[in-house]
Amino acid sequence: MQLKNDRYLRALLKQPVDRTPIWMMRQAGRYLPEYRATRAQAGDFMSLCKNPELACEVTLQPLRRYPLDAAILFSDILTIPDAMGMGLYFGEGEGPKFTKQLSDFMDVVQLPIPDPEVELRYVMDAVRTIRRELNGEVPLIGFAGSPWTLATYMLEGGSSKTFSKIKKIMYSEPEVIHILLDKLAQSVILYLNAQIAAGAQAVMIFDTWGGVLTPNSYREYSLSYMQQIVDGLTRNVDGTPVPVTLFTKNGGLWLEEIAATGCDAVGLDWTVDIRSARQRIGDKVALQGNMDPAFLLGTPERMRLEVQAILDGYGQGSGHVFNLGHGITPDVDPEKVKFFIEAVQSFSRTYHLDNNI
Numbered sequence: 001m002q003l004k005n006d007r008y009l010r011a012l013l014k015q016p017v018d019r020t021p022i023w024m025m026r027q028a029g030r031y032l033p034e035y036r037a038t039r040a041q042a043g044d045f046m047s048l049c050k051n052p053e054l055a056c057e058v059t060l061q062p063l064r065r066y067p068l069d070a071a072i073l074f075s076d077i078l079t080i081p082d083a084m085g086m087g088l089y090f091g092e093g094e095g096p097k098f099t100k101q102l103s104d105f106m107d108v109v110q111l112p113i114p115d116p117e118v119e120l121r122y123v124m125d126a127v128r129t130i131r132r133e134l135n136g137e138v139p140l141i142g143f144a145g146s147p148w149t150l151a152t153y154m155l156e157g158g159s160s161k162t163f164s165k166i167k168k169i170m171y172s173e174p175e176v177i178h179i180l181l182d183k184l185a186q187s188v189i190l191y192l193n194a195q196i197a198a199g200a201q202a203v204m205i206f207d208t209w210g211g212v213l214t215p216n217s218y219r220e221y222s223l224s225y226m227q228q229i230v231d232g233l234t235r236n237v238d239g240t241p242v243p244v245t246l247f248t249k250n251g252g253l254w255l256e257e258i259a260a261t262g263c264d265a266v267g268l269d270w271t272v273d274i275r276s277a278r279q280r281i282g283d284k285v286a287l288q289g290n291m292d293p294a295f296l297l298g299t300p301e302r303m304r305l306e307v308q309a310i311l312d313g314y315g316q317g318s319g320h321v322f323n324l325g326h327g328i329t330p331d332v333d334p335e336k337v338k339f340f341i342e343a344v345q346s347f348s349r350t351y352h353l354d355n356n357i
């Protein structure tokens, strides 16, 4: 079936568009009262992820409110460690935690590689349900965490400020980390290819913690495994390309190397000047980003100036997917999000006037 709105996919492939497409990281989330209500109905966050009908419902909620150009699967990057038997849970108002700890080499060696249609079937069922319910309105984005980012949560036992546990192992027994990263890379390839087979029309890899590494460690422990994933993904379904976006938060220094993996697009956080990013890698890849979500807490006037500055920084032509530089925060007023999306959609038209569409 033809998509009714394919701006997001076209921009990722640098094909002409009438305006810059937009979606928001964490667009289905706690800033929306209807999300909080559905999560309460499910009981908790993981029960929401594991219920394909309710996961579909929250995926669609932001699209009912706003004219977004893409839907993103409602799930979490930590479904893979959970499916490996780590026992993921989220305490009320807390970050992620695991019931199981990885204490030694044998624990890592024994971790299984999950079969996506078995242990992660609920995710594939959510993808199929969402694709059906979207009815061709906008494309559906699938996603996974980068091996490095998943490994940080698994070895730290949750969120971390210093990453000292994983770094201690990395700089004393690097082979343990490499066994884990290798398993995670294989798991992510199977998982994303299964999402693509189930109906995801583009995929994104979230490397939230690559930016805590040194340049050499980034190459060895994060980028090389994302490279394996890019090489292992299904990039085309029945003649239609399936674009891949890589996003390393705080990875602004390494844009050239990220673009050289052969991905279609690079996600930018707000520390990057999108004008210079386009000069550096805009001939190779599309760019996604990069407004600081905190502009959604300020005045609409300042937010509009920032939207204008980002559009102007990218400049004329296709190849830009507007987004935030990281996820929208729970304290944002949903009314302001409306102004934000309207600003992107109305201001961006003048950057696409030469496109003949």
Ligand code: CP3
Pocket (backbone or CB within 6 Å): 024, 025, 026, 027, 028, 029, 030, 039, 045, 072, 073, 074, 075, 076, 077, 078, 094, 095, 096, 143, 159, 206, 208, 327
């Ligand atoms: O973007 C979307 O709308 C799709 C859904 C999505 C979620 N998590 C839902 C979620 C996506 C793409 C993610 C990715 C994710 N999960 C990342 C990478 C992106 C990033 O934010 O850097 C990471 C690091 C995680 C791990 C994770 N999940 C953490 C650290 C937390 C707790 C922090 C928090 O915001 O509370 C989560 C929970 C989570 N994942 C929530 C949502 C909507 C909030 C949980 C809740 O509803 O109580």
